[in-house]
Amino acid sequence: MSEHLKAREAVIRALRDVPAFRRGLGFTLFLVVVGTTVNLVTPVFVQRIVDAGQFSDAIDRTAIMQSGTVALIGVALAALVNRRANIRLGVAATSGLHDMRTRTFGSLQRQSILVTQEERRGALVSRVTNDIERIQEFMEWGGVGLLVGVGRVILTIAVMLWYSVPLALLVVVATAVYVGMLLSFQRILGRAHDRARVAVADVLGTAGEAISGLPIIRAYGAERHVSAKLDRALEKEFKADFRASMLGNFLFATAEAFTGLITAGVIVLGITLGVAGNLTAGELIAFLFLVALLVDPVQTMVETVDGAQSAAAGLRRIFEVLDTPIDVVDAGVGGVPLPAGTLDVEVDGLSFAYGEGPLVLEEVTLNVARGERIAVVGETGSGKTTFTKLVARLIERDGGELRIGGVPIERIPFSSLRERVGFVPQEGFLHDATILENVRYGRLEATDDEVRQAFADLDLLDWLDSLPEGLATEVGERGSRLSAGERQLVALVRVWIREVDLLLLDEATSAVDPALEVSLRNAINRLLEGRTSLTVAHRLSTAEASDRVLVFDRGRLVEVGTHAELLERGGVYAAMHADWVVGTATV
Numbered sequence: 301m302s303e304h305l306k307a308r309e310a311v312i313r314a315l316r317d318v319p320a321f322r323r324g325l326g327f328t329l330f331l332v333v334v335g336t337t338v339n340l341v342t343p344v345f346v347q348r349i350v351d352a353g354q355f356s357d358a359i360d361r362t363a364i365m366q367s368g369t370v371a372l373i374g375v376a377l378a379a380l381v382n383r384r385a386n387i388r389l390g391v392a393a394t395s396g397l398h399d400m401r402t403r404t405f406g407s408l409q410r411q412s413i414l415v416t417q418e419e420r421r422g423a424l425v426s427r428v429t430n431d432i433e434r435i436q437e438f439m440e441w442g443g444v445g446l447l448v449g450v451g452r453v454i455l456t457i458a459v460m461l462w463y464s465v466p467l468a469l470l471v472v473v474a475t476a477v478y479v480g481m482l483l484s485f486q487r488i489l490g491r492a493h494d495r496a497r498v499a500v501a502d503v504l505g506t507a508g509e510a511i512s513g514l515p516i517i518r519a520y521g522a523e524r525h526v527s528a529k530l531d532r533a534l535e536k537e538f539k540a541d542f543r544a545s546m547l548g549n550f551l552f553a554t555a556e557a558f559t560g561l562i563t564a565g566v567i568v569l570g571i572t573l574g575v576a577g578n579l580t581a582g583e584l585i586a587f588l589f590l591v592a593l594l595v596d597p598v599q600t601m602v603e604t605v606d607g608a609q610s611a612a613a614g615l616r617r618i619f620e621v622l623d624t625p626i627d628v629v630d631a632g633v634g635g636v637p638l639p640a641g642t643l644d645v646e647v648d649g650l651s652f653a654y655g656e657g658p659l660v661l662e663e664v665t666l667n668v669a670r671g672e673r674i675a676v677v678g679e680t681g682s683g684k685t686t687f688t689k690l691v692a693r694l695i696e697r698d699g700g701e702l703r704i705g706g707v708p709i710e711r712i713p714f715s716s717l718r719e720r721v722g723f724v725p726q727e728g729f730l731h732d733a734t735i736l737e738n739v740r741y742g743r744l745e746a747t748d749d750e751v752r753q754a755f756a757d758l759d760l761l762d763w764l765d766s767l768p769e770g771l772a773t774e775v776g777e778r779g780s781r782l783s784a785g786e787r788q789l790v791a792l793v794r795v796w797i798r799e800v801d802l803l804l805l806d807e808a809t810s811a812v813d814p815a816l817e818v819s820l821r822n823a824i825n826r827l828l829e830g831r832t833s834l835t836v837a838h839r840l841s842t843a844e845a846s847d848r849v850l851v852f853d854r855g856r857l858v859e860v861g862t863h864a865e866l867l868e869r870g871g872v873y874a875a876m877h878a879d880w881v882v883g884t885a886t887v
Contacts, residue, residue, distance in 0.1 A: 331382075673846045
């Protein structure tokens with residue numbers, strides 16, 4: 301999606317891609333035409349009243365009353381019809397924006413973690429909140445005014461031509477020149493609103509980081525630095541918004557000037573035509589009514605240009621999300637579900653690089669038997685965590701083959717993969733909800749008793765009962781009310797209740813307080829029983845208890861074997877083990 305997508309093109313695409321925007325649009329347009337046509341009755345009857353009354357020798361009061369009554373009925377009917385059209389347009393806009401918000405959020409959910417990690421959380425939230433709100437404001441007000449205004453302008457000009465071709469040509473030429481100037485100005489205004497939307501996303505991202513990282517910020521005394529960073533982002537947003545607002549205000553001022561100039565021009569030319577006997581007083585007054593009817597929608601359309609550019613900027617950012625290719629594609633109903641039972645893993649020539657960077661995994665080949673416990677070790681940055689994410693298909697490999705249960709991983713539907721393969725990251729993420737609700741993410745239909753039994757199965761019931769509210773304990777945003785070890789306990793129970801057959805575990809016992817370390821280790825050992833597992837080992841004691849150890853070094857799988865075999869070889873693993881023994885290993 302080009303960043304220079306024009307407002308018109310953005311709206312056309314929104315109408316094309318979101319059916320709710322088009323629903324009932326034909327009848328709504330019909331109502332707009334009817335309402336505008338009836339509205340035009342008023343100038344016609346005003347002209348008849350003036351010409352047949354005040355400037356006539358004999359005043360026909362009956363005809364005046366009849367004309368006035370018809371005009372009043374026309375005004376009332378036009379108001380009712382236009383209101384109905386506005387309501388229909390508002391409902392269509394709200395429904396369409398709901399669909400667009402849902403599609404945008406769904407697209408973000410389908411993206412790989414690489415895509416979502418490229419932009420800060422606050423900026424991503426801005427896509428489905430702030431940007432959509434700008435579009436909603438335009439669609440519910442400006443969009444309605446724009447649609448009604450275009451119809452009214454066209455019909456009003458048609459009636460003007462019927463009254464006086466010279467006056468109509470004056471109005472059309474002046475309006476065309478003014479609209480041409482607006483179209484040229486649109487590009488400047490559009491760029492201003494683009495910068496404003498980016499600045500808003502930057503503020504949200506900076507504020508989100510500051511709030512999430514508050515403990516670290518305080519620990520290092522970096523409050524002033526972070527505040528200054530946020531101040532700079534706010535200042536940038538203020539300047540961008542101020543520039544966009546100034547340009548918008550300039551537009552409003554030009555609308556007032558346009559109204560005065562076109563009215564003055566019609567009066568001067570109309571009097572000239574009247575003196576020559578080509579226009580009656582009633583016709584001139586009626587024409588001035590028509591000018592008022594024309595100017596009002598033109599002014600609305602001018603004001604709408606500002607809203608349209610803001611909405612188009614939001615649409616561009618939304619379409620950027622929708623147009624981002626899904627790099628990890630679900631095989632869906634045409635895929636091959638994983639076979640029943642414990643799963644094996646086959647890897648042949650696996651390679652991966654983050655974006656355009658160098659390979660972080662290169663030509664990895666191995667077979668993991670069903671039920672085998674595998675420990676994955678290596679120095680920081682060696683590629684061990686990336687390897688487990690590829691097996692979980694949270695990211696997509698760049699080369700090689702990867703099969704689970706004999707099925708190529710790209711052929712496995714997500715529904716089957718997520719049900720049978722569990723992934724527990726080093727920092728177990730928890731939602732701002734109760735412990736019960738967080739565990740249920742593993743199996744949404746689990747009952748309270750089943751969740752409690754899951755804690756018992758992992759010998760964690762004593763810890764659960766030590767909490768003031770047990771399962772009803774609120775964990776806070778990202779689990780902030782629990783310690784790191786407690787969050788990990790909940791994450792382990794969550795994957796246990798899912799009953800997966802292949803477990804990928806980024807072990808996190810190294811940063812856990814001693815009081816919880818035993819509980820965590822016992823829970824992990826219980827969790828690994830009877831299933832295939834790949835555990836990223838941050839302590840070599842985990843490797844000692846494994847069936848085999850995979851040793852990664854600079855993106856390559858350099859050693860495979862049991863703990864004893866690798867020690868005997870005296871290679872990379874043996875060196876790491878020696879460091880661990882003296883307490884200096886970092887794996």
